[in-house]
Amino acid sequence: xxxxSKQQLVVENLHLAYGANRILQGVSMTLKPGEVVALLGASGxxxxxxxRSVAGLEQPNQGRITIGNxxxxxxSAGIDLPVEKRNLxxxxxxxxxxxxxxxxxNVAYGLRxxxxxxxxxxxxxxxxxxxLGLGALATRLPHQLSGxxxxxxxxxxxxxxxxxxxxxxxxLSNLDAKLREEARAWLRELIVRLNLSALVVxxxxxxxxxxxxxxxxxxxGRIEQQGTPEExxxxxxxxxxxxxxxxxxHLPGKVTQLVDGRAMxxxxxxxxxxxxxxxxxxxxGATGVIRLERTRIAxxxxxxxxxxxxxxxxxLGDRKENLFELGxxxxxxxxxxxxxxxxxxxxxxxxxxxxxxxxxxxxxx
Amino acid sequence: MNARSFSLPRxxxxxxxxxVIFMPIGLILWQSLLNAPFFNPARHYGLGSYAFIFEDTDxxxxxxNSIVIAAGMVxxxxxxxxxxxxxxxxxxxxxxxxxEVLVLIPVFVSPMVLAFGYVVAMGPVGFYSLWAKSxxxxxxxxxxxxxxxxxxxxxxxxPHVYLYSSAALKSLGSDVEEAARVAGANPLQVALNVSLPMxxxxxxxxxxxxxxxxxxxxxxxxxxxxxxxxxVLSTYLFKLTNKLGTPSYHLMAAVAxxxxxxxxxxxxxxxxxxxxAGKYVSVKGKATRQKLLPPGGWKWVALGxxxxxxxxxxxxxxxxxxxxxxxxxxxxxxxxxxxVTLDNFRGVLDQTDQVRAIVNTLLIGVIGGGLAVACYTxxxxxxxxxxxxxxxxxxxxxxxxxxxxGLLAGLAFLWIFLFVPGLKDLRNTIFSVWLAxxxxxxxxxxxxxxxxxxxxGPELEExxxxxxxxxxxxxxxxxxxxxxxxxxxxxxLVFMIFEREYSTGVYLLGQGTEVIGSMLVSLWGAGAIDQxxxxxxxxxxxxxxxxGVALRFGxxxxx
Numbered sequence: 001x002x003x004x005s006k007q008q009l010v011v012e013n014l015h016l017a018y019g020a021n022r023i024l025q026g027v028s029m030t031l032k033p034g035e036v037v038a039l040l041g042a043s044g045x046x047x048x049x050x051x052r053s054v055a056g057l058e059q060p061n062q063g064r065i066t067i068g069n070x071x072x073x074x075x076s077a078g079i080d081l082p083v084e085k086r087n088l089x090x091x092x093x094x095x096x097x098x099x100x101x102x103x104x105x106n107v108a109y110g111l112r113x114x115x116x117x118x119x120x121x122x123x124x125x126x127x128x129x130x131x132l133g134l135g136a137l138a139t140r141l142p143h144q145l146s147g148x149x150x151x152x153x154x155x156x157x158x159x160x161x162x163x164x165x166x167x168x169x170x171x172l173s174n175l176d177a178k179l180r181e182e183a184r185a186w187l188r189e190l191i192v193r194l195n196l197s198a199l200v201v202x203x204x205x206x207x208x209x210x211x212x213x214x215x216x217x218x219x220x221g222r223i224e225q226q227g228t229p230e231e232x233x234x235x236x237x238x239x240x241x242x243x244x245x246x247x248x249x250h251l252p253g254k255v256t257q258l259v260d261g262r263a264m265x266x267x268x269x270x271x272x273x274x275x276x277x278x279x280x281x282x283x284x285g286a287t288g289v290i291r292l293e294r295t296r297i298a299x300x301x302x303x304x305x306x307x308x309x310x311x312x313x314x315x316l317g318d319r320k321e322n323l324f325e326l327g328x329x330x331x332x333x334x335x336x337x338x339x340x341x342x343x344x345x346x347x348x349x350x351x352x353x354x355x356x357x358x359x360x361x362x363x364x365x
Numbered sequence: 366m367n368a369r370s371f372s373l374p375r376x377x378x379x380x381x382x383x384x385v386i387f388m389p390i391g392l393i394l395w396q397s398l399l400n401a402p403f404f405n406p407a408r409h410y411g412l413g414s415y416a417f418i419f420e421d422t423d424x425x426x427x428x429x430n431s432i433v434i435a436a437g438m439v440x441x442x443x444x445x446x447x448x449x450x451x452x453x454x455x456x457x458x459x460x461x462x463x464x465e466v467l468v469l470i471p472v473f474v475s476p477m478v479l480a481f482g483y484v485v486a487m488g489p490v491g492f493y494s495l496w497a498k499s500x501x502x503x504x505x506x507x508x509x510x511x512x513x514x515x516x517x518x519x520x521x522x523x524p525h526v527y528l529y530s531s532a533a534l535k536s537l538g539s540d541v542e543e544a545a546r547v548a549g550a551n552p553l554q555v556a557l558n559v560s561l562p563m564x565x566x567x568x569x570x571x572x573x574x575x576x577x578x579x580x581x582x583x584x585x586x587x588x589x590x591x592x593x594x595x596x597v598l599s600t601y602l603f604k605l606t607n608k609l610g611t612p613s614y615h616l617m618a619a620v621a622x623x624x625x626x627x628x629x630x631x632x633x634x635x636x637x638x639x640x641x642a643g644k645y646v647s648v649k650g651k652a653t654r655q656k657l658l659p660p661g662g663w664k665w666v667a668l669g670x671x672x673x674x675x676x677x678x679x680x681x682x683x684x685x686x687x688x689x690x691x692x693x694x695x696x697x698x699x700x701x702x703x704x705v706t707l708d709n710f711r712g713v714l715d716q717t718d719q720v721r722a723i724v725n726t727l728l729i730g731v732i733g734g735g736l737a738v739a740c741y742t743x744x745x746x747x748x749x750x751x752x753x754x755x756x757x758x759x760x761x762x763x764x765x766x767x768x769x770x771g772l773l774a775g776l777a778f779l780w781i782f783l784f785v786p787g788l789k790d791l792r793n794t795i796f797s798v799w800l801a802x803x804x805x806x807x808x809x810x811x812x813x814x815x816x817x818x819x820x821x822g823p824e825l826e827e828x829x830x831x832x833x834x835x836x837x838x839x840x841x842x843x844x845x846x847x848x849x850x851x852x853x854x855x856x857x858l859v860f861m862i863f864e865r866e867y868s869t870g871v872y873l874l875g876q877g878t879e880v881i882g883s884m885l886v887s888l889w890g891a892g893a894i895d896q897x898x899x900x901x902x903x904x905x906x907x908x909x910x911x912x913g914v915a916l917r918f919g920x921x922x923x924x
Contacts, residue, residue, distance in 0.1 A: 057543055083546035084554075090547040096540035100562045109558070110548035157548065 007068030007164045008032055009054070009197065014063035015075075016049060016221075023049045024060065025221040031165060036191055036198045038212035040205060040244070045218040051167050051201045055090050056083035067164050084113075089158030093170040095150045097142035103129070103153050104138040110161045128156040131194070147175055148183060155187075159194070168200045172207060184210050205245050209233065217241055238278065239356040242289050249295055249331045249348075251288035252358065258282055263355045268327050270306050274353035285358035294352035295333040297322075298345040304353070305345045310337055372837070378747040379755060385804050386765050388785075389777030390625070393769075396618035396780070403614070404784055414619040424620070427601035434515045434586070434597060435579025441519025442575050445674065446526020447568055451556060452667050453527075454534040455542075459664070464671055469528075469922045471521045471678050473908050475865045476584035477885050478901045482682025483508055483517060484588060485689040485898065490696045492688055493681060498697075509592040518585050520678050522578060526571040533567030534560065570638040577631040580624070581770040583868045588889060598624050599772055603871070614780070621773040629768035636764060683905060689898040709899040719896065722879035723903060725795050726864060729802065729880060730907065733795075734860040737803040738852055741810035746840060749818055750826065767808035771869035774805045779872045793877040801869045806862055813858060817851025818844070854920040861911040864904065881907075 009031040016024040023046045031037050039047040052058040054065055054072070062075035072081045097106050107125045116124070129135050132152040142150060151171065158166055171187065172180045188211045191198050202208050208215050209229035216226045217240075225232065225241045236242035253267035255276075263276040265288045274288050298305050308324035308331060324331045324346060331346055338344075396403050400413040418424045452458050453465055471479065486493050487508050494504045507513060537560065545555045583599040590600060602620040605613055689695060692704040713719045744763065748756035766774065778801040782792035791797055803810075821844060829843045830836070845852075867882025874883040881904045888897045915922060 055543075055547055057546070082551070083543070084549045084551050086547075087549065088547060090544065092540045092544055094538065094540050096538065096544040098541055098544070098559055098563070100565075109545070109550075113549040113554065157544075161549070 007070075009165050009199070010064075010066045011050070011054065012064040014050065014053060014060050014065065016046075016053060016058060016060040023221055024053070026063075027218070027221070027223055029216055029223070029226070031197055031199055033164075033197050034195050035214065036188075036196075036200060036212045038208035038215045039199065039201045039218060040203070040208040040215050041218035042203060042244075044220075046221040047201045047203075047218050048169055050218070051090075051169055051199060054165075054199065055088055055167055056081060056086050087161070087163055089161070089163035089166040091151075091154045091158045091166070091168040091171050093173055095142075095154040095174065097150055097153055097157075099142050101141075102138065103134065103140050103142070103145070106142065106153055107157045107160050110157065114161060124160055125156075128160040131159075132156045132190070148179055151175065151183065155190075159196070164197065166196050166198045168198060170201055170203070172202070172204075180207075187211060209245075217244060236277075236354065239287065239289060239354075242354060242356070247292045247332075248289045249292065249333075251290075251329060251331075251348075251353075253286060253288065255280055255282050255284055255286045255355065262350065265353075265355050267329065270326060270329070272304050272306070272348055272353060273350040274348075274355040275351060277354045277356050280355055280357050286355050287358050288348075288353050288355050290348050290353045292321075292332055293334060294349060295331060296347050297333060297335050297337060298347040299338075301345055302347065304350050305347045306331075308344055308346055310344055313337060374743075375747045378743045379759065382744050382747075382759065383762065385800070386762050386807070388781055389774055389804070390765060390769060392777050392780050393618050393621050393625070393773065396614055397622045399615050399618075401615055402612055403780075408615075414615040417616055418619050418623070423596060423601060427596040427598050428623075430511060430586075430590075430595055431580050431582075431597040431599075433511065434518060434582060435576045437512070437515030438519040438522050438579040439572050439575050441516060442522040442526045443568065443572050445520070446523045446571065447530045447561075447564070449523065449527050449671065449674075450531035450534055450564075451560065452671065454531050455556070455560070456664070456667070458668060458671075464675075466916065466922070467675050467679065469524050470912070472524045472528075472922075473861045473865055473912060474679075474683070475867050475882060475885070475901075475904060475908075476521070476582070477588065477867045477882065477889075478584075478686065478904055479521060479682050480517075480585045480588035481885070481889065481897055481901055482686045484685075485695070485894075486681045486685025492685055492695070495697060509589055509595075511590075511593075511595050514586055514589050514595065517589065518579060518582055520674065521585075522575050523674065523678070525575055525578065526568070529567045529571040529574070530564055533564040537563055566638065570635060573631060573635050573638060577628060577635065580627055580631070583770065583772055584886075587886070599770055599868075603772065617776065621769075621776070624770060624773065625768055628770070629765075632764050632768045686898055686901045686905065689894070690902040693895075709895040713896055713899045713903070716896070718876070718879050719884060719900065721877070722881050722884040722900070725798075725879055726881040726904070726907065729795060729799055730860040730863045730911075733799040733802065734863050735856050736799070737806070737810060737859050737863070738814075738856045740803055741807070741814045741855070742845075742848075742852060744807075745811060745814035745818055746844070749840075749844065750823065763807050763811045766804050766806075769805070771801075771805045771866065772871055775801050775869040776872040778804075782873075793875055795878055795880075798870050798873050798878050798880060801873060802863055802866055805866070805869050806859065809862065810855065810859060813851075813855040814848075817848040817855065820851065821847050854915075854918075857911055857915050857918075857920055858922070861908055861915075864907045864911065 011027060011029045014024050014027045015022070027046070027050055029037070039050060041047040049058055053060050056072065059080065060073060060075060063073070064071070064075065065073040070081075071077070071079050072086055073079060098109075101109065104125055107128055108121050111121045111124060125138075126135070129138055132155060134149065134152055134156060137145065137149060137153075142153065145153065151174065155171070172183050175183055184207055191211070200208075200211055202211075209232070212229060214226060215229055215232050217224045217232065219240055225237050227235075232241065233245045236245060242248065251265065251267060251272070253265040255263050256266045256271070257264035258276060258280065261276055262273055263280050263286065265272050265274055265286055272288060280286055301307070306326055308326040311323045311325050311330075313323070314321045319334045320336055321332055321334055322337050324333070324344060333346060397414060398410055398412070399408045400411045401408040449468065453461050458464070485491050487506065488494060489504065494506075498504050508517070541563070542555050542559055545559045550558060581599065582597060583603070586595065586597040586600050587603065590596060596604065598620065602617055602624070605617050605620065690709055691706065692701065693706045693708060694704060713723075744759065748759045769777070778797060782788045782797050825847065826839050826843050829839045834842060865882070866880075867886060870878070870880045870883030871886050874887055881900050885897055885900055885904070888900070
């Protein structure tokens with residue numbers, strides 16, 4: 001929005017624990033001006049705690065948080081700037097609108113605290129409300145608004161004093177599924193149009209991919225992987241990332257050959273080539289993971305194809321999902337299954353079949 | 366469940382409730398319209414009794430005093446209670462848990478006992494007064510003035526304000542406060558701009574409640590107002606008993622109606638406010654930890670003020686009673702070591718009526734409390750999950766006894782037992798006192814029961830219905846087992862309330878119906894200070910016993 005937003009947020013090696021419960025275990029990240037970063041993770045991964053630590057609502061135990069030249073928190077120097085001195089905008093999951101103040105007064109409060117004069121407040125609140133399409137609702141009380149309108153007031157309230165970084169805690173989770181998809185596009189557009197720097201917490205990978213320039217995937221208080229949505233989805237480095245970012249088929253087996261980064265995975269009655277990921281070794285157990293949409297129905301036998309039996313099909317509206325079996329394996333894929341006696345060939349292209357060393361799996365796909 | 370299912374037990378409960386509520390209030394109204402006691406054959410209808418009291422200047426001065434004291438209590442209790450609630454719910458004040466328990470003690474100590482405690486501790490020759498005199502050469506206070514009564518009443522009613530404002534603050538999502546912090550408000554600004562306005566409905570409710578309680582005040586003005594002749598409406602009514610020599614029931618009834626004319630609208634206002642008090646309760650999306658604001662260096666100042674208040678409202682009166690109970694006499698120039706004795710307690714044990722009072726108090730608390738909870742439960746279940754008009758009416762009529770001060774309710778029940786045929790034999794049994802207590806505390810008991818019933822999700826009962834249970838089986842198999850801990854906790858709270866009660870028993874006091882509370886009023890009137898001190902201490906011990914059990918089992922001291 002202006003110069004103050006041209007500052008970079010840097011978090012270095014942040015640790016936070018409640019007693020023996022270690023929530024953040026050395027998280028580092030940066031948020032460049034004009035960038036949208038999504039903090040993605042399951043509940044308990046520490047994503048909200050990280051956001052609240054940046055806001056000053058949680059007290060980390062060590063590490064450093066800075067914005068430009070301003071130190072917000074520095075464990076070793078004993079600096080912990082009070083929440084109200086950090087000049088950040090935060091959109092709460094529950095919106096946290098003050099029920100006793102009108103829409104106008106909710107948005108104006110941050111400006112009043114900053115000693116802005118009355119005329120200027122009218123002008124800036126008016127602009128903020130107009131930006132969010134709330135111009136006509138200024139005199140309403142929060143309970144007279146719909147969920148979507150409340151969300152926009154919460155955003156206007158966080159933006160009106162031009163904070164260098166806007167923090168959003170699950171900004172879409174309080175909306176209905178239908179509204180959420182529209183709001184996602186609208187929010188992304190708003191962030192780009194106003195050139196905001198935003199840190200967005202979400203547990204929904206689709207939401208993260210749609211809204212963010214970069215995604216940080218958190219797992220038990222550590223960053224599992226970070227990158228652009230495309231990298232995160234198509235080039236996961238760990239099985240955890242692969243599972244979290246999309247829907248997959250799983251093929252547990254054993255590695256029998258390794259050639260040029262390719263691994264041969266064998267199970268009972270099947271063998272497939274795939275892309276080796278991580279420390280895969282010949283003779284050890286491994287899991288083949290492939291996105292549902294990369295698994296396809298083939299017209300006959302061939303390389304990396306499996307003969308399977310169709311168990312059932314499900315109509316999902318925009319497409320069909322089929323369930324096949326091969327021994328103990330269950331494989332799902334989209335598309336129309338041609339009529340037949342129940343025997344089908346599925347192709348699992350080697351480039352898209354990631355082979356991860358078997359370990360205790362985190363979370364579910 | 367079917368709203369039209371009027372089973373026999375349910376109808377019985379509803380009819381009995383209506384009878385015990387409307388008999389006393391109806392009797393008072395009727396009596397107030399007669400020109401002589403209603404049992405006097407020469408009585409006839411007229412407004413003579415109203416004319417009499419309206420011409421009495423004492424009535425108007427008592428009315429004025431009641432308003433001054435009630436208003437003074439609001440002015441004192443409201444800011445202190447609200448500040449205390451904010452300190453205990455929002456800051457990291459040390460020893461919060463213990464302070465919270467101590468804060469509630471004045472609610473459970475009989476006002477009669479407290480008032481007596483202030484007399485022996487801070488009266489003209491009280492322990493602390495003489496101590497102050499030895500330090501300053503003079504007693505720098507006079508607890509018998511109208512202002513002192515208002516201050517003492519105000520300070521002892523801080524817990525009521527605290528209860529409602531802390532409940533409101535606790536239900537206030539921390540997110541709205543955090544949002545203000547993020548927007549740039551410091552903790553004080555958060556308190557003034559967000560927390561305070563959002564708890565305003567609860568504070569307004571508490572203000573009306575305290576004013577109402579102030580209007581009903583009896584024990585404190587009876588003991589503290591007597592030396593300088595400050596009357597309030599309830600003590601004016603009490604003095605009327607002897608004023609004309611003959612029973613002046615018609616005059617008392619007229620005063621009673623005047624009191625109810627003020628308190629009943631206040632009760633309705635409270636109910637209406639209680640609904641709006643929940644206006645700002647925010648349902649949080651996620652269970653976040655209540656974020657505590659650090660009060661910084663003010664912590665010790667705040668703690669000091671809390672300690673000062675605790676000393677004044679608990680330590681001073683109770684230590685006064687404890688000391689007075691173990692000395693023969695007290696006054697200027699008396700050395701404590703020379704007058705220490707156990708004679709006061711021996712004196713109590715020598716009097717059969719006083720021993721009976723102690724036994725009766727225990728019985729009415731333990732057994733009577735249990736029976737009262739059983740009655741409240743029956744009424745609660747009669748209206749439970751019923752959408753019909755009957756349960757709505759029940760909802761309102763249980764509020765009526767709340768508007769009748771205990772002293773009046775006791776008087777009305779005396780009349781009922783004296784003149785309703787067939788009840789005379791019960792008049793000299795503790796049953797009469799129990800019935801009056803149970804009706805007087807009906808609204809309180811119903812709140813306990815309904816908050817226990819509210820904890821049960823309707824789907825638990827609906828699933829039992831679906832599985833084939835009749836509505837009665839649902840009550841015995843699902844509802845009652847689920848609220849049993851709530852019922853036990855209610856029993857304990859009602860025990861403490863019944864131990865503490867004093868005014869309801871005053872007119873019912875007779876051979877066989879003695880309880881410590883009414884005995885204290887009577888002994889105080891007779892000037893038997895030694896026995897008042899000993900009985901007060903015993904009364905405190907009984908309440909403390911209940912409090913100890915409640916704390917041991919983690920019973921919440923308020924609903």
